[in-house]
Amino acid sequence: xxxxxxxxxxxxxxxxxxxxxxxxxxxxxxxxxxxxxxxxxxxxxxxxxxxxxxxxxxxxxxxxxxxxxxxxxxxxxxxxxxxxxxxxxxxxxxxxxxxxxxxxxxxxxxxxxxxxxxxxxxxxxxxxxxxxxxxxxxxxxxxxxxxxxxxxxxxxxxxxxxxxxxxxxxxxxxxxxxxxxxxxxxxxxxxxxxxxxxxxxxxxxxxxxxxxxxxxxxxxxxxxxxxxxxxxxxxxxxxxxxxxxxxxxxxxxxxxxxxxxxxxxxxxxxxxxxxxxxxxxxxxxxxxxxxxxxxxxxxxxxxxxxxxxx
Amino acid sequence: xxxxxxxxxxxxxxxxxxxxxxxxxxxxxxxxxxxxxxxxxxxxxxxxxxxxxxxxxxxxxxxxxxxxxxxxxxxxxxxxxxxxxxxxxxxxxxxxxxxxxxxxxxxxxxxxxxxxxxxxxxxxxxxxxxxxxxxxxxxxxxxxxxxxxxxxxxxxxxxxxxxxxxxxxxxxxxxxxxxxxxxxxxxxxxxxxxxxxxxxxxxxxxxxxxxxxxxxxxxxxxxxxxxxxxxxxxxxxxxxxxxxxxxxxxxxxxxxxxxxxxxxxxxxxxxxxx
Numbered sequence: 029x030x031x032x033x034x035x036x037x038x039x040x041x042x043x044x045x046x047x048x049x050x051x052x053x054x055x056x057x058x059x060x061x062x063x064x065x066x067x068x069x070x071x072x073x074x075x076x077x078x079x080x081x082x083x084x085x086x087x088x089x090x091x092x093x094x095x096x097x098x099x100x101x102x103x104x105x106x107x108x109x110x111x112x113x114x115x116x117x118x119x120x121x122x123x124x125x126x127x128x129x130x131x132x133x134x135x136x137x138x139x140x141x142x143x144x145x146x147x148x149x150x151x152x153x154x155x156x157x158x159x160x161x162x163x164x165x166x167x168x169x170x171x172x173x174x175x176x177x178x179x180x181x182x183x184x185x186x187x188x189x190x191x192x193x194x195x196x197x198x199x200x201x202x203x204x205x206x207x208x209x210x211x212x213x214x215x216x217x218x219x220x221x222x223x224x225x226x227x228x229x230x231x232x233x234x235x236x237x238x239x240x241x242x243x244x245x246x247x248x249x250x251x252x253x254x255x256x257x258x259x260x261x262x263x264x265x266x267x268x269x270x271x272x273x274x275x276x277x278x279x280x281x282x283x284x285x286x287x288x289x290x291x292x293x294x295x296x297x298x299x300x301x302x303x304x305x306x307x308x309x310x311x312x313x314x315x316x317x318x319x320x321x322x323x324x325x326x327x328x329x330x331x332x333x334x335x336x337x338x
Numbered sequence: 339x340x341x342x343x344x345x346x347x348x349x350x351x352x353x354x355x356x357x358x359x360x361x362x363x364x365x366x367x368x369x370x371x372x373x374x375x376x377x378x379x380x381x382x383x384x385x386x387x388x389x390x391x392x393x394x395x396x397x398x399x400x401x402x403x404x405x406x407x408x409x410x411x412x413x414x415x416x417x418x419x420x421x422x423x424x425x426x427x428x429x430x431x432x433x434x435x436x437x438x439x440x441x442x443x444x445x446x447x448x449x450x451x452x453x454x455x456x457x458x459x460x461x462x463x464x465x466x467x468x469x470x471x472x473x474x475x476x477x478x479x480x481x482x483x484x485x486x487x488x489x490x491x492x493x494x495x496x497x498x499x500x501x502x503x504x505x506x507x508x509x510x511x512x513x514x515x516x517x518x519x520x521x522x523x524x525x526x527x528x529x530x531x532x533x534x535x536x537x538x539x540x541x542x543x544x545x546x547x548x549x550x551x552x553x554x555x556x557x558x559x560x561x562x563x564x565x566x567x568x569x570x571x572x573x574x575x576x577x578x579x580x581x582x583x584x585x586x587x588x589x590x591x592x593x594x595x596x597x598x599x600x601x602x603x604x605x606x607x608x609x610x611x612x
Contacts, residue, residue, distance in 0.1 A: 057440030061431040064490050065446060071465060071487050072453050079464035093470035144358060152355070160359050166366055169591040171548040173568040174584040178369035181376055181577060186384035188372040194385045216366065270454065277457025279551040284572070294459035298555065301463045311467070314460030325455040329448070 076318065083110050083312040097307040110312045122290040124316070130207060130282075130292060131275040134214040138222050138271050139264070141215060146226035147256070168220040176213050176284035180204050183212065209285035210292065214275050222267045229263030230256065262331055269328040273321045293317050376581035396578040406583065409567040416478070416553075416563060417546040420485045424542050427486075428493035429535065433527075435494065436501035447498075453490045461487070462552045469556055476560040484552040489542045496541070500534020501527065540598050544591055 082094050085103030089095055101109040114120050142164075149161045167175060182188050184204040193200045203209045233256065241251050257264075275281075282292035291299075293313055301310035376382065379389030380396075400406055434440070435447055465484055466475065474480030504527050512522045528535075550565035557566065564587050571580050 053438050054440040057434045057438030057443070060434035060438070061440075061443075061446055063427040064431045064450060064494055067427060067486060068450060068453055068490060071483060072456065072461065075464035075468045076456060076461065078468060079460070082467075091467060091471045093467040141362065144355075145362065148355060148359070156356060156359060159363075163359070163363055163366060165595075169544065169588070169595045170370065171550070171565050171568075171587055171591070173548075173550050173565045173572075174373075174587055175369075177568065177572055177580050177584055178373045180572075181581070182369035182372040188368070188375070188387075191385040191387055195387065216369075219366070273455060273457055277459050277461070279459045283569075294457070294551075297459050297463055298551075301466065302555075307463075307467060310463050314457070314463055317457040317460045321455065321457050 079311045080315055080318075082308060083315045085109060087308075094307050094311075096305075098305050100308055110308055111316075114309060114312050114316070119290070120296075120313070123293055123296050126207065126290045127276060127293045127317075128320075130210050130214070131272050134211045134218070134275045135268050135271045137211060137215050138218045139267065142219060142222035142226055142267070145219070145223045146230055147252075149223065149227045150230040164223040165220050167217055172217055172280045173284070175217055176281055179209075179213055179216060179285060183209070204285055205287050207287065209287075210282045213281035213285045214271075214278065217281060218271050218274065222271060225263045225267045226260065229260040233259050265328055265331045269324045272324045276317055276321055276324075373581045373584050376577045377585050379578055379581075382577075396576075396582055400579060400582050400586070405562070406564075406567060409562050409564045410586070412478075412557075412561055413547055413563040413565075416481055416485070416561075417543050419478075419482050420489065420546040421539055421543045423482065424486055424489040424493045425535075425539060428490060429497055432494045432497035433501050435498040447495075450490050450494055453487050459551060462555050465552075466555050475556060476558065478561060481553050481557040481561050481563075484556045485546050485549050487552075488545055488549070492541050492545070493538050496538040497531065497535045500531035503534070504530045536598065540594050544594060547587075547590060 078088070078091075082088065084106040085101045086106065087095055087100055087102050101107065101113075103109070145160060145164050148157055149164065152160065170178070180187070183202065185202040187202070187204075190200045190202070203212055237255060237259075238251060241255055246254070277294055278292065279294040279298060282295050283298075286292060286295065293316075297310045297313045297317075300306045300313065375389060377396075378392050378394070380393035381391040382389035435443065462484065465487075469475050469480050469484070474483065508530070509522050509526055512526045513519070517525070547563075548565060549563075550569065553561065553563050554566045554569065557563065564583070568580070568583060568587070571583055
């Protein structure tokens with residue numbers, strides 16, 4: 029787009045035109061990418077920073093949502109008082125422990141379910157593979173609230189599963205309103221993203237390299253560990269990072285499927301912000317979850333930049 | 339040579355894979371089937387496998403309930419607004435990322451990811467506090483703005499992958515024939531990049547229809563969309579109400595799924611992350 033308007037077919041003239049207008053491209057490029065960056069700064073970075081400041085005791089007088097909270101810690105030089113109180117509370121530590129446990133188990137299960145599906149979607153042939161390729165996309169088109177409600181009617185107390193198992197005399201104990209219920213919900217909801225990511229990574233692995241390994245006498249297990257997994261490590265890390273962050277900051281799934289105590293941090297945050305009128309505690313929890321997810325994010329950035337260099 | 343040799347014995351492999359897919363399919367589909375049964379149940383007591391009395395009693399009730407029709411109206415006002423606004427903001431950026439060289443390009447591209455890297459509820463709370471200050475709580479534009487955050491990566495990265503897949507030679511050939519840059523963009527570049535743009539728009543539209551957490555926090559009490567309405571329906575009404583409402587809420591998604599199937603399987607969904 030950085031060429032002169034005159035139609036100059038010769039490559040040399042075109043190159044000259046590019047040189048003359050070389051300043052236009054960077055300026056135009058920066059201008060065009062500005063709008064989403066501004067949205068990002070105004071709607072993500074600025075509020076996050078304000079939240080951080082508020083959690084450190086800087087109470088903004090002009091913000092009624094923060095300034096009207098109960099049990100405010102006020103400080104002009106910043107203090108860790110809010111975090112000290114938070115970590116001293118047994119409610120918070122059991123909520124945090126639950127959140128971490130659910131996040132790790134959900135991510136683990138998600139990968140265990142999604143990897144075989146991705147392999148099958150990439151390498152499978154025939155009708156069954158076709159079915160699998162459509163099947164794993166299904167949850168993407170079911171709103172999360174609906175999904176959780178469907179899971180309640182199926183897996184819940186006096187649900188369809190209990191009725192079905194009852195006909196053959198198998199006792200069933202409901203997983204809904206338990207920790208397991210939250211994990212179940214996140215696996216159901218998270219499958220499309222995980223499989224899409226993993227299978228798109230597998231698409232990049234050539235059939236030739238697999239056949240070569242095969243000719244050398246490598247069995248399926250060796251091929252998986254030595255070729256597929258190492259070549260597909262970045263998508264795997266993306267799936268793990270983003271699923272972790274998604275589960276960690278979730279609200280709908282734990283609200284609908286989880287126990288009332290202990291709670292996932294997302295549910296607890298919403299309650300503290302709204303019903304309990306303790307915005308500072310809510311915001312401090314948000315900061316704690318930012319920190320945990322920053323570790324996960326750093327892992328992703330590190331892995332992708334490393335992959336780019338090599 | 340066949341590539342379905344992950345387990346060494348074909349029969350065993352097929353059996354393992356079949357049972358895995360069946361179990362997975364049951365896990366995904368049976369909860370939805372349960373909802374479907376509930377939607378057409380006038381009476382269904384445990385432990386009957388199917389409703390004792392079938393019927394449409396609750397359908398009429400739902401369709402006449404003004405809360406629900408109002409929620410549907412909000413949903414279908416907000417989703418297109420978010421999609422269009424996001425397209426206006428992000429598509430030029432997507433083109434720039436794909437075609438131009440400028441300082442900090444790589445950094446800005448990855449920086450957009452920050453919108454996805456925050457745990458959602460924490461971020462929404464921080465935004466809610468900010469919106470209180472600017473009186474955006476309970477307003478249409480407040481909800482649109484908060485939903486915009488989740489669209490940035492989708493609406494930039496996926497179309498960017500689409501734009502960069504357009505061969506430069508094609509554009510240059512069109513220029514050589516005397517077409518203006520704008521004309522080249524609209525007759526050559528955009529049509530080829532269109533699948534990526536369409537996938538992004540569909541994902542953003544669905545994401546907006548589906549969004550409940552931020553909308554609840556920012557929109558309440560004035561702006562209640564369908565998924566937010568669902569929170570109250572689930573606890574306070576008999577199962578068929580939630581089930582019918584679920585079906586109504588899933589229909590637009592399913593229609594889009596069918597329409598967009600061709601584009602969705604073409605690998606655009608994961609394109610941006612590579």
